[in-house]
Amino acid sequence: MKIRKVCIHPHSSQQNVYIYENKKEQYIVVAIPYLEWSIYVTYDDFVHIESRLQQSLANVLEEEHVSPLAMKLAQWMREM
Template sequence: MKIRKSYGSNGERSVYIHENKKEESILVAIPSLEWSYFFKYDEAGEELYTSIKHSITKQTDSNEAEELSSRIRQWTSEM
């Protein structure tokens, strides 16, 4: 599991990223937002970014959701 810090307009957020190579999946969680998201490797790309952003928007404002979605996409693509 990797833990990343996101510093944005709403302060610092800890982002937990767990990669399961055997099942080819990734679980992302942000405890301070009570939010998590699970996806498979083959779901990468713009569609995944949009889906994550839409999901996070339910827990925070749209500006922070966009910031977090962008960072999550970058971090998970590096794995």
């Protein structure tokens, strides 16, 4: 598991992002407790990862913060 820090809102403090990868079962789970948000993504879903992240984050964030956060999360997930 990796723990990253992200600033979700321009004027807020950094929040923890937890990224867990299960290589045997080929999936990644990402969680941001501050937002009470998480997502489960299989390796097969990586083709559409940014759009899935944006759709999911849109339920808990204001629109202007969704895309930058989704891009950052997608990058970190690809690094795993």
